[in-house]
Amino acid sequence: MRIFLKAIQMNLKMFIAYPKGFAISIIIFPFVLLLNIYLFKSIYAYNGTSHIKGYDLSQMIWYYAVTTFVWVFTFNFADRRMANYILSGQMGTMLLRPMSLFRFELANAIALRITGVLFEFVPNMIVYWLMYPPAFLTWTSFGKFLAIIAMAFCLHFLINYLIGLSALITQNNGGVTAVKGALVVLLGGSLIPLDFLPGWLQRICDALPFKYIFYEPIRFFINHPDTQSGSAFVQVLLIQLAWILGLYAACRAVWALLIKKVVVAGG
Amino acid sequence: MNDPIIEVKNLTKTFKKIKKKEGFFSSLGSLFNRESELIKGVDDVSFTIQRGEIRGLIGPNGAGKSTTIKMMSGILHPTDGHIQSLGHIPWMEREQYVRKLGVLFGQKSQLWWDLPPIDTFALNKEMYKIPDQRYKERLDYFIELLEIGHVVHQPVRTLSLGERMKCELVCALLHEPPLIFLDEPTIGLDIVSKENIRAFIKQMNKEHGTTFLITTHDLADLENLCDNVTIINKGKVVFDDTMQNLSTYFENSKIIDVKFASPVPASLLEGYKVLESQPLSAMIEIDLSNQTIKQAFSDILDRFPVIDINITNIPIEQVIKHLYTA
Numbered sequence: 001m002r003i004f005l006k007a008i009q010m011n012l013k014m015f016i017a018y019p020k021g022f023a024i025s026i027i028i029f030p031f032v033l034l035l036n037i038y039l040f041k042s043i044y045a046y047n048g049t050s051h052i053k054g055y056d057l058s059q060m061i062w063y064y065a066v067t068t069f070v071w072v073f074t075f076n077f078a079d080r081r082m083a084n085y086i087l088s089g090q091m092g093t094m095l096l097r098p099m100s101l102f103r104f105e106l107a108n109a110i111a112l113r114i115t116g117v118l119f120e121f122v123p124n125m126i127v128y129w130l131m132y133p134p135a136f137l138t139w140t141s142f143g144k145f146l147a148i149i150a151m152a153f154c155l156h157f158l159i160n161y162l163i164g165l166s167a168l169i170t171q172n173n174g175g176v177t178a179v180k181g182a183l184v185v186l187l188g189g190s191l192i193p194l195d196f197l198p199g200w201l202q203r204i205c206d207a208l209p210f211k212y213i214f215y216e217p218i219r220f221f222i223n224h225p226d227t228q229s230g231s232a233f234v235q236v237l238l239i240q241l242a243w244i245l246g247l248y249a250a251c252r253a254v255w256a257l258l259i260k261k262v263v264v265a266g267g
Numbered sequence: 268m269n270d271p272i273i274e275v276k277n278l279t280k281t282f283k284k285i286k287k288k289e290g291f292f293s294s295l296g297s298l299f300n301r302e303s304e305l306i307k308g309v310d311d312v313s314f315t316i317q318r319g320e321i322r323g324l325i326g327p328n329g330a331g332k333s334t335t336i337k338m339m340s341g342i343l344h345p346t347d348g349h350i351q352s353l354g355h356i357p358w359m360e361r362e363q364y365v366r367k368l369g370v371l372f373g374q375k376s377q378l379w380w381d382l383p384p385i386d387t388f389a390l391n392k393e394m395y396k397i398p399d400q401r402y403k404e405r406l407d408y409f410i411e412l413l414e415i416g417h418v419v420h421q422p423v424r425t426l427s428l429g430e431r432m433k434c435e436l437v438c439a440l441l442h443e444p445p446l447i448f449l450d451e452p453t454i455g456l457d458i459v460s461k462e463n464i465r466a467f468i469k470q471m472n473k474e475h476g477t478t479f480l481i482t483t484h485d486l487a488d489l490e491n492l493c494d495n496v497t498i499i500n501k502g503k504v505v506f507d508d509t510m511q512n513l514s515t516y517f518e519n520s521k522i523i524d525v526k527f528a529s530p531v532p533a534s535l536l537e538g539y540k541v542l543e544s545q546p547l548s549a550m551i552e553i554d555l556s557n558q559t560i561k562q563a564f565s566d567i568l569d570r571f572p573v574i575d576i577n578i579t580n581i582p583i584e585q586v587i588k589h590l591y592t593a
Binding site for chain 1: 361372377386389390
């Protein structure tokens with residue numbers, strides 16, 4: 001446990017070591033929100049409706065704001081980091097640590113996200129709140145969001161870790177990473193709400209884990225009517241849990257299979 | 268003394284190498300039809316290291332030194348063979364094993380690039396579960412010994428190579444491992460830094476009985492540090508004995524340095540194996556397999572106007588060059 005605390009502390013320090021990049025992101029995001037506000041105001045005005053696909057104006061604007069929050073809460077580089085370890089031969093150093101690579105990467109990802117939540121989510125949330133107050137938000141809905149997003153983080157990490165492991169065979173997993181990126185954006189619901197997709201595509205999304213990283217957490221945050229019942233909440237949590245267990249088992253199996261074939265180059 | 272800390276037996280590692288052909292189109296072709304060959308990086312290597320020893324592991328580039336060390340530290344799984352180290356099979360019980368092991372790869376860094384070394388040390392403290400008091404003592408001890416008090420609080424990226432290498436050493440030694448692998452610890456360092464690091468290794472070995480396995484291309488490292496040396500060439504062990512025996516490897520050959528009172532014409536030296544000659548001096552290698560040293564000496568003394576004579580063994584570089592190219 002203390003190792004996690006230490007890792008968090010070190011990531012905080014790294015974050016603070018390069019403050020300019022962080023300052024830029026703080027300034028940029030409110031502009032994106034501003035664009036969305038004007039975009040959706042005109043769309044809703046043009047259609048002359050108060051709801052589109054069950055989203056009212058403020059929920060629609062916040063849908064996109066929350067997309068960036070989901071990134072802040074779940075983003076991690078495990079896939080790219082592991083490919084780098086393989087390509088640079090740094091894998092050797094990793095394997096010399098008295099700690100499994102999985103735990104090391106997890107500690108790092110958690111640490112990175114805690115830093116992100118403190119330095120990106122909190123200030124942006126305050127700024128967004130002032131710009132366009134989220135009338136739909138209640139303590140319960142926010143609490144549910146936190147539970148769902150924590151699971152989404154695990155899910156996102158496991159997917160990335162599994163893709164990272166693929167680098168043990170392919171050496172360079174840039175292609176797989178790009179495909180995953182596209183799937184997350186299109187079928188996860190971070191580009192447009194999944195409700196706008198045709199029915200058959202929605203069925204496919206239901207069978208994939210990506211919507212449980214983006215779409216569901218976002219809907220819980222904006223307190224969409226479908227998410228207000230307790231059973232909906234439990235159902236999403238259980239599906240997430242099933243995905244997490246399945247992916248974790250896959251990670252363990254792939255690791256056991258591939259570790260014998262690791263080639264640590266250089267030195 | 269027979270208290271082996273590591274036993275390596277018939278260790279073999281085969282790599283699959285893909286043959287890359289020249290030219291863009293053949294590169295494209297190789298996407299579909301790859302030719303590969305199996306290469307034995309390490310081939311039937313066996314040796315034993317005793318507790319408290321400083322062992323040199325040398326060999327030309329690509330001989331298989333690092334691969335051997337990687338298998339000994341549990342990073343790579345061997346294709347064949349066996350290693351027993353500190354009572355573990357390195358690649359089977361990796362996490363427990365590396366807890367008792369310190370490893371430094373001179374060409375890789377385990378320090379966090381953006382942060383001061385002290386942060387990496389603190390992380391290692393947690394990973395290796397070093398008690399607070401012990402950690403402080405060890406750290407103070409190392410800081411004083413290696414004179415790095417002023418650098419441990421600067422970001423690693425701003426450190427010089429020598430300073431960084433000292434910090435890497437601290438990383439490898441902080442958790443008091445009884446066994447340490449140093450893969451080219453003096454690479455790229457200046458003479459003073461090299462000496463500092465050698466003195467440090469010696470002191471750790473003497474005071475704590477730490478066992479070291481060192482790979483290096485610097486013969487001074489070998490001569491100053493190692494009791495025994497294992498030489499690997501093309502994946503095979505070609506020499507495994509004491510430093511003493513390495514320096515007398517060619518026991519049937521000696522080098523004689525003679526100075527002459529008056530210039531000696533080159534024609535007179537014909538029939539000798541002359542390594543270097545000037546009008547007033549010569550360096551001759553003599554073969555003692557069919558003559559005694561007395562005979563060889565008196566022959567030279569009789570034939571030339573000698574005013575000074577020195578006899579030495581074949582220099583160690585010569586021996587190593589011979590073993591590398593064999």
